[in-house]
Amino acid sequence: MYDDRDSASISRREFLGYFAASAALIAHTAATWAAEPGTGEVTSTVHSLHALNDGLEGDLLLPADDRFEAMRSVSWNRLIPERRPDVIVMAKSQGDVVSTLRFAREHQRQVAVRGGGHNWCASALRQGGVLLDLSHMRSLTIDAAGATATIEPAVRGAELIEAAGGHGLMFPVAHCPTVPLSGYLLNGGNGLNYNRLGNAASNIISIDLVLADGRQLTVSSEAHPDLFWAARGAGPGFFAVATRYHLKLHALPKSVTMSSYVFPGSATEIAIDLVESLSTSMSPDVCLSLTISAPPPELTSGNDTVAVVSAITYSDSVADAEVALKPLNADPRVNHAVSSLVNAPTDLESFLGALGATLPGGHRALIDNIWSNVPLGTMLAECPAHYANAPSPKSHLVVICFHLPSNSNATSYSWLGRYLVYNNTVWTDETEDESNRSWHSKATSLLDSHKIGRYVGETDLTKEADVAQQCYTQQTWTRLRALRATYDPTGLFHDYLRVT
Numbered sequence: 064m065y066d067d068r069d070s071a072s073i074s075r076r077e078f079l080g081y082f083a084a085s086a087a088l089i090a091h092t093a094a095t096w097a098a099e100p101g102t103g104e105v106t107s108t109v110h111s112l113h114a115l116n117d118g119l120e121g122d123l124l125l126p127a128d129d130r131f132e133a134m135r136s137v138s139w140n141r142l143i144p145e146r147r148p149d150v151i152v153m154a155k156s157q158g159d160v161v162s163t164l165r166f167a168r169e170h171q172r173q174v175a176v177r178g179g180g181h182n183w184c185a186s187a188l189r190q191g192g193v194l195l196d197l198s199h200m201r202s203l204t205i206d207a208a209g210a211t212a213t214i215e216p217a218v219r220g221a222e223l224i225e226a227a228g229g230h231g232l233m234f235p236v237a238h239c240p241t242v243p244l245s246g247y248l249l250n251g252g253n254g255l256n257y258n259r260l261g262n263a264a265s266n267i268i269s270i271d272l273v274l275a276d277g278r279q280l281t282v283s284s285e286a287h288p289d290l291f292w293a294a295r296g297a298g299p300g301f302f303a304v305a306t307r308y309h310l311k312l313h314a315l316p317k318s319v320t321m322s323s324y325v326f327p328g329s330a331t332e333i334a335i336d337l338v339e340s341l342s343t344s345m346s347p348d349v350c351l352s353l354t355i356s357a358p359p360p361e362l363t364s365g366n367d368t369v370a371v372v373s374a375i376t377y378s379d380s381v382a383d384a385e386v387a388l389k390p391l392n393a394d395p396r397v398n399h400a401v402s403s404l405v406n407a408p409t410d411l412e413s414f415l416g417a418l419g420a421t422l423p424g425g426h427r428a429l430i431d432n433i434w435s436n437v438p439l440g441t442m443l444a445e446c447p448a449h450y451a452n453a454p455s456p457k458s459h460l461v462v463i464c465f466h467l468p469s470n471s472n473a474t475s476y477s478w479l480g481r482y483l484v485y486n487n488t489v490w491t492d493e494t495e496d497e498s499n500r501s502w503h504s505k506a507t508s509l510l511d512s513h514k515i516g517r518y519v520g521e522t523d524l525t526k527e528a529d530v531a532q533q534c535y536t537q538q539t540w541t542r543l544r545a546l547r548a549t550y551d552p553t554g555l556f557h558d559y560l561r562v563t
């Protein structure tokens with residue numbers, strides 16, 4: 064999605080041409096901003112835009128810049144909102160972040176921070192103000208002896224898995240190789256082996272932050288614990304900029320093993336019943352999920368949907384994996400499956416690649432989720448019939464089963480139920496927007512009456528004003544609001560979408 068062509072070296076002549084254009088663009092932008100054109104305000108804005116531009120290691124992009132629209136619309140989702148920032152800063156260092164925040168404070172512009180642009184409702188894209196883009200901040204170092212990693216925000220899950228894997232280590236990255244760690248970690252992060260390793264953010268040792276007032280802090284459970292708590296779950300409502308994460312790594316499991324059963328539409332209830340009964344009884348070493356979708360082409364004969372029950376386990380030996388997966392493999396209900404993989408060996412890269420293929424970039428997507436404890440048979444009763452009529456065969460429902468952790472107050476991430484259930488509506492053709500929107504709205508309403516709450520990292524924050532609040536316990540939400548008021552009293556950073 065991202066490439067680095069815009070930062071490739073340019074000739075001196077091109078540079079001078081660009082510099083001249085920048086001066087003109089700066090003058091134009093300053094004049095557009097001024098409440099009273101022709102006043103000293105324009106001159107001072109010209110000066111500070113020049114000062115910002117000259118001091119950056121990265122780039123300042125103004126609306127008339129050729130690259131502005133391409134950088135505005137960097138997003139995993141091709142449904143790109145019309146919201147337009149006044150300027151974009153492509154930061155390359157923590158110093159760039161400090162300079163950008165200083166500029167925004169001086170000119171009373173709000174700041175939206177973008178890590179890798181994977182938030183599906185483009186939370187970092189706001190109307191007006193400064194879009195602070197961190198996508199060029201991608202350094203990654205591993206301390207193999209200490210089993211730690213230090214990463215800049217835009218490092219992607221697959222990059223960390225590859226680098227750590229070379230030392231026999233791993234980190235619970237997201238279930239898709241391209242997901243950047245930046246926003247994922249701030250969301251709390253449901254990653255690999257989530258029942259054993261906890262949410263991803265609980266594996267952060269410390270975070271380097273730049274606060275709204277310009278202070279540069281390293282926060283941890285000892286230093287500024289309130290900010291450290293907030294950063295690990297506040298997600299798109301976080302009120303500082305994370306410039307570096309220090310992460311605890313884990314031993315690479317010796318065996319990554321998967322069993323998976325594909326049930327025809329006629330056996331969907333059996334698949335749902337199977338997952339319901341195994342969801343708490345299987346070992347926490349197993350991550351169990353259910354997917355309902357249109358059937359793959361080879362299974363189309365007479366089937367309207369398929370239900371796939373998958374279990375993956377991370378263990379020290381193949382023998383341990385077989386023991387962990389036995390409750391599924393030995394259950395007689397799997398005999399209703401039309402195809403299966405039993406105790407199939409895999410590795411983290413292949414597993415991530417396979418999951419990534421279910422949510423590929425370059426598509427149009429509407430995504431929402433609920434946390435729930437309602438029995439799956441009741442919760443999903445009407446869903447298979449609705450998925451059988453999905454306008455896009457790429458759309459799917461996913462249920463992820465959790466064993467609730469005992470230390471759930473350690474971070475601001477709110478783990479609200481046994482099941483996290485997603486509606487992923489995915490299509491390609493712009494002319495099918497309306498049919499997919501209306502189908503998605505009904506798919507969401509079928510689940511919403513069963514919700515306890517939502518996961519902030521992948522919910523539709525544009526929907527209702529209280530969606531962000533629905534992602535937290537009342538106590539957590541109250542504490543987050545109080546910390547935002549303390550650390551960003553003037554509202555330098557944009558709040559959650561729809562929260563004003």
Ligand SMILES: Cc1cc2nc3c(=O)[nH]c(=O)nc-3n(C[C@H](O)[C@H](O)[C@H](O)COP(=O)(O)OP(=O)(O)OC[C@H]3O[C@@H](n4cnc5c(N)ncnc54)[C@H](O)[C@@H]3O)c2cc1C
Pocket residue numbers: 139175176177178179180181182183185186187188197216236237238239242243244245246247248249250251252253254298299300301303304305306422423520521
């Ligand atoms: C295909 C796909 C698979 C996914 N799989 C998972 C999964 O398995 N588990 C899971 O938990 N989530 C998953 N997600 C959701 C993912 O956690 C979010 O999309 C997350 O926002 C990605 O990070 P980002 O840096 O791209 O966010 P961006 O879109 O860049 O930013 C989103 C918001 O986060 C905040 N933000 C981001 N970086 C910073 C920063 N450095 N400092 C301050 N604020 C910042 C800003 O408020 C911004 O508005 C998935 C998403 C996709 C598209």
